[in-house]
Amino acid sequence: MIKVGIVGGTGYTGVELLRLLAVHPDVELTAITSRKEDGLPVADMFPSLRGRVNLKFSSPENADLTKCDVVFFATPHGVAMAQAPALLKAGVKVIDLAADFRIQEKAVFEKWYKIEHTCPDLLEHAAYGLAELNREDIKKANLVANPGCYPTTMQLGYYPLLKNGLVDAGSLIADCKSGVSGAGRKAEIGTLFSEASDNFKAYGVAGHRHTPETSAQLQRFTSDKVSLIFTPHLVPMIRGMHSTLYARLTKDISNEDLQKLFEDQYKDSAFVDVMPFGSHPETRSTRGSNMLRLALHRPDNGNTVIVLVVQDNLVKGASGQAVQCMNLMFGLEETTGLMQIALLP
Amino acid sequence: MIKVGIVGGTGYTGVELLRLLAVHPDVELTAITSRKEDGLPVADMFPSLRGRVNLKFSSPENADLTKCDVVFFATPHGVAMAQAPALLKAGVKVIDLAADFRIQEKAVFEKWYKIEHTCPDLLEHAAYGLAELNREDIKKANLVANPGCYPTTMQLGYYPLLKNGLVDAGSLIADCKSGVSGAGRKAEIGTLFSEASDNFKAYGVAGHRHTPETSAQLQRFTSDKVSLIFTPHLVPMIRGMHSTLYARLTKDISNEDLQKLFEDQYKDSAFVDVMPFGSHPETRSTRGSNMLRLALHRPDNGNTVIVLVVQDNLVKGASGQAVQCMNLMFGLEETTGLMQIALLP
Amino acid sequence: MIKVGIVGGTGYTGVELLRLLAVHPDVELTAITSRKEDGLPVADMFPSLRGRVNLKFSSPENADLTKCDVVFFATPHGVAMAQAPALLKAGVKVIDLAADFRIQEKAVFEKWYKIEHTCPDLLEHAAYGLAELNREDIKKANLVANPGCYPTTMQLGYYPLLKNGLVDAGSLIADCKSGVSGAGRKAEIGTLFSEASDNFKAYGVAGHRHTPETSAQLQRFTSDKVSLIFTPHLVPMIRGMHSTLYARLTKDISNEDLQKLFEDQYKDSAFVDVMPFGSHPETRSTRGSNMLRLALHRPDNGNTVIVLVVQDNLVKGASGQAVQCMNLMFGLEETTGLMQIALLP
Amino acid sequence: MIKVGIVGGTGYTGVELLRLLAVHPDVELTAITSRKEDGLPVADMFPSLRGRVNLKFSSPENADLTKCDVVFFATPHGVAMAQAPALLKAGVKVIDLAADFRIQEKAVFEKWYKIEHTCPDLLEHAAYGLAELNREDIKKANLVANPGCYPTTMQLGYYPLLKNGLVDAGSLIADCKSGVSGAGRKAEIGTLFSEASDNFKAYGVAGHRHTPETSAQLQRFTSDKVSLIFTPHLVPMIRGMHSTLYARLTKDISNEDLQKLFEDQYKDSAFVDVMPFGSHPETRSTRGSNMLRLALHRPDNGNTVIVLVVQDNLVKGASGQAVQCMNLMFGLEETTGLMQIALLP
Structure with a gap:
């Protein structure tokens, strides 16, 4: 089982990751961080998860994300670049759903996102997570920039x-x-x-x-x-x-x-x-x-x-695509846990 | 023309008052206050009013509401009770769309709204603005508590x-x-x-x-x-x-x-x-x-x-009802400016 | 694998059955009838099913529903009562999502639904499909009236x-x-x-x-x-x-x-x-x-x-509940194929 | 007062015409036709008009539209071309909200609308009702093709x-x-x-x-x-x-x-x-x-x-624009009856 951590589980891409990963056959949800909601059961915030996700939010300090095999960042821009280096060093794979590693040129990133990029050396190691066009890179990557x-x-x-x-x-x-x-x-x-x-x-x-x-x-x-x-x-x-x-x-x-x-x-x-x-x-x-x-x-x-x-x-445009990347990074079938049929009507 | 002031013009009951009063044949919009939006043209916030309402928001300090004939409070609870006494003393009629004067018993008000009532002596002078059941009181009133x-x-x-x-x-x-x-x-x-x-x-x-x-x-x-x-x-x-x-x-x-x-x-x-x-x-x-x-x-x-x-x-449940009260308070036909037909579909 | 037929696959309960059954591990979708859409691929009508359901609608005449293990009626009232007797005789289990077998008293049914009940003798054999209150009956039933x-x-x-x-x-x-x-x-x-x-x-x-x-x-x-x-x-x-x-x-x-x-x-x-x-x-x-x-x-x-x-x-109120009944009727775990997490937001 | 008839009052452009014309100061609603709803009070179909429009739908045979000063066609394509010639002959102005007179070339019309144009001679007399670009033509016109x-x-x-x-x-x-x-x-x-x-x-x-x-x-x-x-x-x-x-x-x-x-x-x-x-x-x-x-x-x-x-x-894109044309055709101020402020929120 792949041990999964999620940083920033209180937004829409976070809860969508939870929906997908809670039924993923090869995943064990291990930690979800939120400084603001430390101690709150995840299902109290998202009642759709009652009985299905029993984790509580924990503050970043208390969550030992280095025990995870992979950590998803479902955070605003700037968070992943602060935490990714240490995780990668500890051997944890990282998938960032925000923009921190999407743009290869530091200057372009900083112009559009108005923050300094604090680990520009990682940019060239980040695979762009669009599996359909970049499948082989993703398979080998430890750091994936999930596309917008x-x-x-x-x-x-x-x-x-x-x-x-x-x-x-x-x-x-x-x-x-x-x-x-x-x-x-x-x-x-x-x-x-x-x-x-x-x-x-x-x-x-x-x-x-x-x-x-x-x-x-x-x-x-x-x-x-x-x-x-x-x-x-x-x-x-x-x-x-x-x-x-x-x-x-x-x-x-x-x-x-x-x-x-x-x-x-x-x-x-x-x-x-x-x-x-x-x-x-x-x-x-x-x-x-x-x-x-x-x-x-x-x-x-x-x-x-x-x-x-x-x-x-929220799925192919964010959390589903991120799980698709995770599947590739861990040698799983690309479609594992992602075969939900659209809800119509 | 009735000179009208509105305290708190940035909420939904405020913009609805503006929609109704801008086409009211006997009204002259005189002042709209908002501390936060001081100086901003009202139509910049609500483009539906472009070309129809040319006022700017002004801070309460700059708006001389005592020049108005009537002031509507489209504010959160607690604002009207702070400003109404001075306005009434200056001969300005007051219509409060919030709850400050709806409940006759001070203790009940304070229990439910968690704030002290600062002018309880006005409570008995406030007419409850439900015209269909209280028309005569409203006609004679200087202070109206518009119903929830x-x-x-x-x-x-x-x-x-x-x-x-x-x-x-x-x-x-x-x-x-x-x-x-x-x-x-x-x-x-x-x-x-x-x-x-x-x-x-x-x-x-x-x-x-x-x-x-x-x-x-x-x-x-x-x-x-x-x-x-x-x-x-x-x-x-x-x-x-x-x-x-x-x-x-x-x-x-x-x-x-x-x-x-x-x-x-x-x-x-x-x-x-x-x-x-x-x-x-x-x-x-x-x-x-x-x-x-x-x-x-x-x-x-x-x-x-x-x-x-x-x-x-927002109309009969708030701003329309308030205008209905104003009509009665100023001896106008009750329906003046209020004959819009519902938008269907 | 349970061979499943659906009568009336063009309505909302029909497409919802398809969504659920297409991923049910113990089900083989065998036939879907629609007189009007005879020959049309199901996925042409419901593109959410493209690549997942390859069946075509067939007219009732061409669909040999007696080859199925169970047939769902996702039809207007009156259809199931016309076809259920023959299917039951052929050893096929029947789950009706309409009202034909929900009301035990023929006269009451006819008063409210304005049609004659043509197989009132089946009424006493129909289990009311509310598993939480009637689980044992459903397990033994060949005919289930799915609740409204x-x-x-x-x-x-x-x-x-x-x-x-x-x-x-x-x-x-x-x-x-x-x-x-x-x-x-x-x-x-x-x-x-x-x-x-x-x-x-x-x-x-x-x-x-x-x-x-x-x-x-x-x-x-x-x-x-x-x-x-x-x-x-x-x-x-x-x-x-x-x-x-x-x-x-x-x-x-x-x-x-x-x-x-x-x-x-x-x-x-x-x-x-x-x-x-x-x-x-x-x-x-x-x-x-x-x-x-x-x-x-x-x-x-x-x-x-x-x-x-x-x-x-459409799920617990209709098609999901029907699949829940099917699971019980065939000795499966009640929750099989029904553990989807709600889509929020 | 301008006597107004409406052919086809049961659609959305029809009810929107009614909403606008019922408060237009220079208009007297005279007749509304609907073959299907003959005899039904308009307000029974559109309760938003209760107390404001007291007309009943009448079948085209019973409605003497030649008594009107102007007739609006809020109908599907093909209806206006059948009835307009007689009305125009009787001195009634016509405003068609459908496409019958929008396209000057008969062949182009027939290619796109799949019906024969039965009064092509009127095409050159029809003014295209986009007042902002065609004001003078509309003022002089007896027949207006309201734009799509x-x-x-x-x-x-x-x-x-x-x-x-x-x-x-x-x-x-x-x-x-x-x-x-x-x-x-x-x-x-x-x-x-x-x-x-x-x-x-x-x-x-x-x-x-x-x-x-x-x-x-x-x-x-x-x-x-x-x-x-x-x-x-x-x-x-x-x-x-x-x-x-x-x-x-x-x-x-x-x-x-x-x-x-x-x-x-x-x-x-x-x-x-x-x-x-x-x-x-x-x-x-x-x-x-x-x-x-x-x-x-x-x-x-x-x-x-x-x-x-x-x-x-439905307003500038249909019924409001049609009333704007009517104003011009009858020498009224272009904005008469059309100064409603948008409903926001």
Whole structure:
């Protein structure tokens, strides 16, 4: 059994890790830290876990995380970089769900996250946890940077197009929509029910932290200069993410070949579902599951290709993807404990 | 024109007052205070008011509220009692949307609200602002205690039954449901979209502050001892309140006579709609309007009568009712500025 | 492996059965019928099942259900009674999720459901599928009447009170609230998003079909005459049911003893969670799981006891409960395939 | 008083017309037709109108619409073209909220709407009812084609850019999102609460009927060839529309000048609010009001300009816009009866 610790179990990615790991056949939940909730039974905060998770939150001081085989950081940015070095030294694997190790360039990280990076030497050792594109690196890694939710959809949607040089890398437009849980479990007016319900808006159009992460990763797929317009929006739903990806085709290709390209690319990826050409994937078809579904469109058979991508932002976009990485890091079947079917309706 | 001041314009009852008063033909919005938002244009916080309300928030010190004819307190409990005495002395009428003057007994107030009442001598001068049952008092009042949202539905629903001695006052059960805006515009985890959406729960069953207010008012309608079970619930909708009121009939009466009793009681009340016997009023039929609708049921023609009552908790349950009181206090037609039709769908 | 057939796989209880059975370790999905969708892959209608359920809908004529070990009827009332006799004769077990076998008295059934009962002789052989109160009967049964969603909450909530003679059976009031999926997957105006969202209402107050079912079952728990007021309401959420049950105590009992009574009653029931006294269970704590949670309240320590009960109406209130019955009928562990943790948030 | 008739009063644009016209100071509601609901009081179907609209639905045969001064068609496509010629002949003005007169080319209309156009001669006499761009035509018109909801946002958002030759007309991308009421009040599975809630999806990507209408209108603003990608999505909210419009700048222009261009363009348009550069308009800031709000963005000061546009799809996107046209056609102030402030929260 893999002994698992979770730092920061009181947020949405934390409770989602608990939901997944509590039924994972090879995992033993060992420690969950929260300074604020020290001593509180986890199930008192999340009654969905009553009878299933018997741990209590413990303060970081009392939790001996070095006894774990792997520690997940479901924390705000900056926490993992402070604690990861010691854990890694003690032989504990680390999976960070925040951004601390996602961006390879220290300066870029510090520009966007406004904090100093305190262990930049670890950056080159961190594997980027997008298994579908980076499986072998993850298997060998002790430190994994779990991708952001938006970047996951953009990378898996654009990859086959960029990799095969089919589109103009310099005019990508990603119009993305996220459920409200992406904003986290924080007391804020903007995400109150009475503010976010029955409402729709864009946010962060001038610059969202997922832009540099995505641009840097997309750039790895092509030698052309990538230029990405990324517009995030807030949808009045709890879970779910829908990315509408636009690209301009620069090569002549039939719709059948386009479709085949995507199907071939992901035929061995259990969690990527390439739907029939022209489908309209719904976010709810992934609710609570680790699936990402996508479909291709080409209006009027012109030179614009649209990729519609959906996922559950808390599962494939966060905690499920992290467990997927853990499975790879420990030599387990990639799908272990992740075969939940989406809750529909 | 009536010069109006609002203390605490940044909450939901505050912005609702602004929505109503900005189109009221006899009102001139004069001052809105907020210590925290001093200097901020009101429309920057509430873009729905862009081009319609040109005031800025001002700190209480800078706002000379004594120049107003009437001041509304859309504040947490305790603010009105601190400022009302000076305003009243200066000849300004006061309408408090919080609880400071709702409960006549100082000790009861202090038990439930955990603060000392600093001007108990004003309690007997405060008119209880439920126009349908207390119209004449309000007309003469300089100080009005605007009723709570739940109490409004319970009083208007139970009144004809208690007044006419038809039911057992000692076994009233009010099962009430409120939209989330009733919790106010406060940064709290419990009312986040991701917590309150797609969810339903009871809260405060052990004791809600609206219980003593309601019990005391109901007691005024009958000489029998009133005993009320009041169970509030939270509904995943922004606005709306639905009270399901149960009472045990102690007298023989036909359904037709019951219905007639209610229709006669409210025939001169423009904002109370007695629907046909056996109707199922929907909260949305009052969304954004000052209407309260109710309907009677009598399962199996037995001795239980059910009154279903709906209203918009922010309008008839708060700000609309306050404007209704203002109209009466200034000799205007009771319905002035309050004839908006509910937004459906 | 148990060979399972489903009649009527296009509704919400049908797709929920598929979600549960597709991951059940002892089940082989064998046939799903739908006259209208004959030939359509199930996953084309429900994309959440892509890659997980490869069956196609087949017309009843083409599906040889007699090859199954058990057939679930996820159909409107009247279908099971037409097909069950032949299946039972062929040695196939039958679980009906509709009402055909829930009411023992033919006349009562026909009064409420407005159709003739065509196999009344089977009524006495049908086990009522509420495992927590009827486990042994279900184990031996070939025909199970799966309880209605509302009745499940009312029975499990009232049982310990009635069984122990603690309350006045003649004045029960059940104020119940259901998510919209309870209305089924039918094209109707009343349950459109634009009608049901941001809205709350009671419905069927004059008489809901779950009343006679519940009354008859409750009557089995006590020799006193049961009289039940049951008021259903529609909540703007997809899944979830919350019943607020009121009863008048007729015996002196401490809160501690009340609590213990419930805990003892359900200590061997894996799917009933008795929460601490005074808790407020939330429907979302059961979303997608087979758990029913309840909590006791006693306002002002008076003679009214309130039981708050929550469940997912499609799982414990329908398909999960049906699988629970199947497990018992086939000698499996009762919890097999039903240990999903609720999706929160 | 203007005598108004409404054909098709049972849909969402119909009831919205009633909400607006019932409080319009210069209107007398005269007739509302519905074959199916002949004789039913309007307020029985829409309880929000109880006490405010006392008309009954009447069958088209019984309603003498020729007595009206103006008739609104809130009907599916094809109805207005059948009845308009006779009404116009009788001197009655006609405003069609459907598509019958929106597309000038008969062949294009017939290709997209799959019905024959039976009065093509009227097409050239129909004014396109987008007052902000076509005010003078509307004032003189007897027949107005009220614009579609999506086209309204796209035209008002792109107009200043195209008119001034600032962007590449051949690479417009409009990523649009609509609330569910846009699908109308029709019994359909796809827009049930349990299908559309907590979900997000694109639809009609391969071709939506608003594409030819918009393209034809946009083409009028520029001599360059317009090519538009239009991607509609469904948002789980009742009302509201958000269009995210992308265009590639072909001329050098500062953000200040861009902003000024828009402000100047709409300075006399009471219902278009140009928000400060870089704002994020929210759909709820227009809920129930006739306002359309827009804001400009320019990521990284590059050559992509983004226009964010919001409106209430049932008001500025349909019924409010129609009343705005009526005001102009009858020489009233354009804003008469349309100054409702949005309902927030």
